[in-house]
Amino acid sequence: MLINDETIAAISTAPGIGAISVVRISGSIAEKIVREIFSANHDFRNSADELPVLNSRVATHGYIYDPSINEIVDEVIVTIFKAPRSYTGEDLVEISCHGGPVIASQLLALITKQGARLARRGEFTERAFLNGRMDLTQAEAVLDVIQAKTTRQSRRALGALTGHLGRQIKDVRVDLMEVLTRIVAGIDFPEEIGDAPEPEVEKVVNKCLELLDHLARTARSGKFLREGVKLALVGRPNAGKSSLLNQLLKFERAIVTDIPGTTRDAIEETIDINGIPVTLVDTAGIRETQDLVEKIGIERSTRAIEDSDLVILIVDLGAGWAEQEEQIAELIGDRDFILVRNKLDLFSDQLLDTALMTTSAPVADIALSAVTGKNVDLLTAEIEKWVFKDNPLSSGPSLNVRQADLCTRAAQSLRHVQETLAAGLPQDCLATDLKIAVDALSEISGELVSEQIIGQVFATFCIGK
Numbered sequence: 001m002l003i004n005d006e007t008i009a010a011i012s013t014a015p016g017i018g019a020i021s022v023v024r025i026s027g028s029i030a031e032k033i034v035r036e037i038f039s040a041n042h043d044f045r046n047s048a049d050e051l052p053v054l055n056s057r058v059a060t061h062g063y064i065y066d067p068s069i070n071e072i073v074d075e076v077i078v079t080i081f082k083a084p085r086s087y088t089g090e091d092l093v094e095i096s097c098h099g100g101p102v103i104a105s106q107l108l109a110l111i112t113k114q115g116a117r118l119a120r121r122g123e124f125t126e127r128a129f130l131n132g133r134m135d136l137t138q139a140e141a142v143l144d145v146i147q148a149k150t151t152r153q154s155r156r157a158l159g160a161l162t163g164h165l166g167r168q169i170k171d172v173r174v175d176l177m178e179v180l181t182r183i184v185a186g187i188d189f190p191e192e193i194g195d196a197p198e199p200e201v202e203k204v205v206n207k208c209l210e211l212l213d214h215l216a217r218t219a220r221s222g223k224f225l226r227e228g229v230k231l232a233l234v235g236r237p238n239a240g241k242s243s244l245l246n247q248l249l250k251f252e253r254a255i256v257t258d259i260p261g262t263t264r265d266a267i268e269e270t271i272d273i274n275g276i277p278v279t280l281v282d283t284a285g286i287r288e289t290q291d292l293v294e295k296i297g298i299e300r301s302t303r304a305i306e307d308s309d310l311v312i313l314i315v316d317l318g319a320g321w322a323e324q325e326e327q328i329a330e331l332i333g334d335r336d337f338i339l340v341r342n343k344l345d346l347f348s349d350q351l352l353d354t355a356l357m358t359t360s361a362p363v364a365d366i367a368l369s370a371v372t373g374k375n376v377d378l379l380t381a382e383i384e385k386w387v388f389k390d391n392p393l394s395s396g397p398s399l400n401v402r403q404a405d406l407c408t409r410a411a412q413s414l415r416h417v418q419e420t421l422a423a424g425l426p427q428d429c430l431a432t433d434l435k436i437a438v439d440a441l442s443e444i445s446g447e448l449v450s451e452q453i454i455g456q457v458f459a460t461f462c463i464g465k
Contacts (some may be wrong), residue, residue, distance in 0.1 A: 006120035007033065008127075009111045011104045012445035018099035018322035024464060025093040025108050025116055026124055026170040031080055033114040034093050038078055040061050064095065066110055066116075073110060074103045088124050089131030128453065129446060135459065136446025137166040140400060144226060152275025153225050156398055165397040166445050168215065171209045173441040176414075179204050180434040183427050195427050198252055202423025205417050212411040215399055217390045219407075222398025224309070224387045228270065228277035231383070232304045234332070235314035236324040240342035243370035244314060245269065245282040248380075274384045281308065310386060311337035312379075313362070314370075338364045338382055345369040363389075376428055402457075403444050410440040 007027025015019070031054065040053070040062040054060055057079070064073045077096040086092035097103050102257060112118060120126075122143075129139045137160055144157035159165070182196045233241040249269055267282040283301035305311055311332050315325055339362040348367075364382040368375035399407055415434040420429045442448035 001040075006416070007116045008123055009108060009116040010119040010124070010464035011108055012094075012124075013099075013104070015101060017101075020096050021099050021104035023095045023097065023111065024119075024124060025095075025111060026086075026088045026119075027116065027388070028091065029115055030091045030093045033111055034078060034080070036114055037064050037067065037073075037110055038076075041063060041070065042075075052191075053214070054078060054080050056080050056085075057430065063182040064097070064107055064110070068113075071275055073106050074098055076107075084133075087133065088127040089133045090127060095213075120458075121461060121463050122458030122465060125461060126179070126458040129454075135163070135166040135170075136449060136454075137169065137397075137403065137444065138163055139446070140403075140457060141165075141188070141397075142465065144400075146374050146465065147226075148290050149228075149273045149277050150225075150275045153277070156225060160397040165215075165399075169441050169444050172211055172410075173438055173447075175204050176434055176438050176441070177209055180431060180438060181432065183431050187427060187428055194235060198421055201430065202413055202418070202421055205414050209411055209414040209418070212414065213405050216407045216411060218398035218403055219401065219404030220390050221388045222400060222404075222428070225276060225398065226400065228279055229310060229383070229387060230279045230281065230308045231310050231312060232281045232283060233312045233314060233329055234283050234301060234305060234310035235342075236316065236319070236328070239280050239314045239316045239319075241314050242267075244312070244340070244342065244376075245280055246271075247370050247373050247376055248280060265298075269418040273380050276384060276387055278383065292322050305335070310363075310383070311335055312340055313337050314340045317343045317367070334360055336363050336386065337377065338362055338366065340379065340387070341365070341367040342370050344374055345372050364402065380437050406440045406444045413440070414435040 004065050005028055007025060007029045009023065012022045012024045033052065038054075042062065042063050055328050059077050059079045061077055062075075065071060066073055074097045079094045079096075080174075081087070081092040081094075083090045083092075087279075087352040095107060097107055108118075124141050125142050128134050129136060130216045134142075141157050142158035144159055145154060148157055174431060179196065179201055182193075183201070186193045203448070232243060235241050245267065248270060269282075270277060270278055270279045272278075283304050308368045313325075313328060313332065344367050346369075363386055366375060366378050368379060370376070370379065413433040416433040417430055417437075420433065439448055446454075
C-alpha cells in the first residue's frame with residue numbers, strides 16, 4: 001500500500017475548448033477539499049454551514065464557489081470514489097465543469113489553495129500501480145489506450161489493460177518459482193528432499209520457454225502498432241509513386257502529371273492500413289539530372305529509404321526493369337521491400353515479360369494499377385502481413401521494448417537451464433539461471449522493479465492520468 005499523505009490534483013481532459021472539463025483530486029483530504037468549496041445550493045451564502053451530501057459513486061449536481069471572495073466559480077457535477085474502490089486506490093474526486101481552459105484552471109487553482117498539490121505526469125496511474133490496483137503491464141497499457149490512433153491499436157492495448165498479458169507473465173513466473181523452490185529445497189536439505197526430478201524440471205522449462213519466445217516475437221509488431229510503419233514509395237520518375245500515394249490516401253494529395261520529375265520533394269502522409277498506422281513518404285523520382293532542385297529532392301529520397309521500415313519499389317510495366325531500377329535496388333540494399341509493377345491498366349499484356357533483377361528478393365511482388373485501384377488491396381494486405389510476419393496472431397497483447405528486453409532475458413536464462421540439464425551439471429547451476437528468469441518476469445509485472453524504472457514509465461504519461 002502506498003504511504004503518501006499528499007493529495008494531488010490535475011486537469012484530466014485535453015487542453016482546448018470543449019463541452020466539459022474534468023478536474024481530478026486524489027488523496028486523503030480529497031473529499032475534505034471538495035466539501036469546503038462545494039454547495040448543492042446556488043445560494044451558498046445561506047447554506048455554508050450545511051455539509052453537502054456526497055455519496056460514493058453518485059454524481060451530485062451543485063456549485064463550486066471561492067470562499068475567500070464568496071463568488072461562484074462554476075456549476076458542476078461532483079463524483080466521489082471512496083478508497084479502495086477508486087482508480088488510484090485512494091479517495092478520488094472527479095469534478096466535471098464547463099469546458100474551456102479558464103474555468104478548469106480557476107477550479108484547479110482553488111483546489112491547490114485548499115491543500116492539494118499539482119500532480120506529476122502519470123501520477124494518478126502511478127498511485128494505482130503502487131496501491132495494487134493494477135500491475136505494471138496494465139499501467140503501461142493505459143498510455144497505449146490513450147495514444148491509440150487506430151481501432152487495432154486500441155483493442156491490443158485494452159487486452160493488456162484488462163490484465164491478459166500480466167496473467168500470462170504471472171502464470172509463467174509461478175511455474176518457474178515452484179520449480180526453483182523445489183530445487184533450492186533439495187539443495188538445502190539433500191538427505192530429506194534430494195534433487196528435483198529433472199524430467200519434470202525440463203517439462204516446465206520447455207513449456208515456459210515456448211510461451212516466452214512467442215511473447216517476445218510480438219515486440220516487433222507491437223512496436224509498429226505503437227509507433228507506426230514508415231513506408232517509402234520509390235521508383236524512377238513517372239513510375240506512378242504519386243498516383244499510388246493518392247490511391248492509398250483516397251484523395252488527391254500529390255500532383256500527378258505525365259511530366260517526369262513533377263515531385264521535387266518528399267511528401268509525408270499518415271494513413272490507417274487495416275488498423276496499422278502507416279506514414280507514407282512519396283519521394284522524388286530517382287534518376288540522373290542536372291536540375292538543382294530535383295537533385296536535392298533525389299537526395300531526400302535517398303534519406304527517406306534509409307529512414308524507412310519498409311520500401312515500396314514501383315516499376316513502370318511499360319518501361320520494365322532497367323538501369324534506373326538497378327540503381328534504386330542498390331540504394332535499397334538488404335532492406336525489406338515490396339515490388340509493385342504499376343500501370344496494369346495499360347500494360348497487362350507485358351506483365352510476364354518484365355524481368356526482375358534485384359540482389360535480394362522482395363517480400364512480395366504485386367501487379368496493380370495506381371490509377372484504377374486494381375489490386376491495391378493486395379498491396380495493403382502484404383503490408384499487414386509483413387508487419388505481423390514474426391507474430392502468428394495479429395490480435396492479442398504485444399510487448400513493448402521494456403517488456404520485450406526482460407522477456408528475452410528470461411528466455412535466454414531458460415535456455416541456459418536446458419543446457420545445464422543436457423550437460424548433467426549440479427542443480428545449484430539450475431537455480432542460478434531460474435532465479436534470473438523469475439526476477440526478469442517480476443520486473444515485467446512490476447513485482448520487482450526499481451524506483452528509476454517506475455519513474456521512466458510514468459514520465460511518458462500526460463498530466464492528469
